[in-house]
Amino acid sequence: MMGSPKFIQHLERHGVYASVVSIDHLEELSAELGALYEKGLYPDDLFQLYGHYFNPRVPANFPGARSIIVAATPQPILQAKFHWRGKVHGLTIPPTYFDNRKNASFVRRLLREGFRPQSHRLVLAKLPIKLLAVRSGLAMYGKNNVTYIPGLGSFYRLVAFYSDYQSPVDNWQERRALPACSSCRLCMKACPTGAISDDRFQVHIDRCLTYMNEKKSSEVFPGWVSPSMHNCLVGCLRCQRACPYDKDAVDWLELRGEFSESETAYLLEGRFSGAKAKKIEARLRRTGLDLSVFPRNLEVLVSGRD
Numbered sequence: 001m002m003g004s005p006k007f008i009q010h011l012e013r014h015g016v017y018a019s020v021v022s023i024d025h026l027e028e029l030s031a032e033l034g035a036l037y038e039k040g041l042y043p044d045d046l047f048q049l050y051g052h053y054f055n056p057r058v059p060a061n062f063p064g065a066r067s068i069i070v071a072a073t074p075q076p077i078l079q080a081k082f083h084w085r086g087k088v089h090g091l092t093i094p095p096t097y098f099d100n101r102k103n104a105s106f107v108r109r110l111l112r113e114g115f116r117p118q119s120h121r122l123v124l125a126k127l128p129i130k131l132l133a134v135r136s137g138l139a140m141y142g143k144n145n146v147t148y149i150p151g152l153g154s155f156y157r158l159v160a161f162y163s164d165y166q167s168p169v170d171n172w173q174e175r176r177a178l179p180a181c182s183s184c185r186l187c188m189k190a191c192p193t194g195a196i197s198d199d200r201f202q203v204h205i206d207r208c209l210t211y212m213n214e215k216k217s218s219e220v221f222p223g224w225v226s227p228s229m230h231n232c233l234v235g236c237l238r239c240q241r242a243c244p245y246d247k248d249a250v251d252w253l254e255l256r257g258e259f260s261e262s263e264t265a266y267l268l269e270g271r272f273s274g275a276k277a278k279k280i281e282a283r284l285r286r287t288g289l290d291l292s293v294f295p296r297n298l299e300v301l302v303s304g305r306d
């Protein structure tokens with residue numbers, strides 16, 4: 001903490017870790033991802049969704065942007081309870097699916113406070129933020145391709161801002177991996193779908209369970225994905241739970257929702273319309289979910305377990 005800018009120290013006092021790089025690196029960030037896409041290492045459908053991260057631009061109305069600030073806010077694992085056929089199923093939602101806007105506002109407020117008496121403009125940045133966190137020295141890659149910060153593990157949400165703050169230091173650096181990942185294979189063994197492998201560092205995105213269960217419910221899981229592989233209502237926690245760097249973070253749980261027998265039946269039926277759908281979706285949003293992954297993701301977790 002000593003030696004870091006005052007605003008970063010202010011964030012740290014509130015449990016948020018941050019770093020800053022010069023705006024000059026924006027092109028390098030996009031070039032690195034562009035190269036992955038060219039090599040066929042990034043699925044087309046994700047490129048459609050996140051293609052703008054591959055060619056980020058400072059907003060035209062912000063020519064004075066001088067730096068990119070990236071910040072990590074710790075987040076717990078969430079639980080939602082579903083009553084079904086006389087049993088209560090406590091289902092899991094990993095960190096980072098929820099409170100996106102709330103977190104961005106929280107970090108923005110802390111930055112404003114930390115900059116005082118100066119004031120700096122902050123514009124939310126849509127960037128490959130994991131790579132940015134590593135390139136800025138804030139985090140390191142785990143072999144599971146999730147990033148880690150000493151003391152926090154990997155259970156945090158990242159957010160980035162363009163700013164007109166001119167940093168006296170530029171923290172841009174080479175990508176780094178956690179030291180133990182060169183010999184530890186626990187995440188690889190824990191990954192239910194074989195998405196983490198020794199043939200390369202980058203995960204095989206098309207085999208990642210999260211890639212499959214974040215899609216709309218109308219897309220059925222491939223036949224090779226067995227029911228026992230599923231462990232979260234959306235996403236997956238197997239590689240993070242197995243990681244020794246996450247051992248202090250995995251027990252931080254927060255219960256955010258409870259759904260009665262009739263609500264669970266409605267979610268499993270999968271015919272959503274009108275006020276009823278809106279009402280239940282509003283409650284799901286507290287856990288970071290919407291109706292798009294229902295009924296498929298709920299069905300695989302409760303069916304056969306009653």
Ligand code: B12
Nearest residue numbers: 094128129144145147157158176177201202210211235236
């Ligand atoms: C698209 C996306 C996904 C996709 C694709 C994931 C992927 N690996 O690309 C899917 C749906 C699969 C996904 C899953 C998950 N995601 Co996601 N995802 C994103 C999103 C929107 C963009 C990421 C992206 O485009 N990545 C491009 C890929 C190719 O980059 P990369 O994984 O960093 O690849 C690098 C490494 O392979 C590395 N590398 C390659 N070779 C080598 C060699 C060495 C030696 C080293 C050191 C590094 C290295 O360099 C590559 C880049 O050049 C970001 C949000 C954002 N704005 O960035 C969230 C984000 C990355 N996801 C996040 C999370 C939490 C997850 C999940 C853990 C959720 C879950 N619990 O299920 C999983 C983890 C999957 C995994 N093991 O990677 C968090 C990460 C937080 C963290 N602690 O790191 C983010 C930042 C969201 C957020 N705002 O917090 N995600």
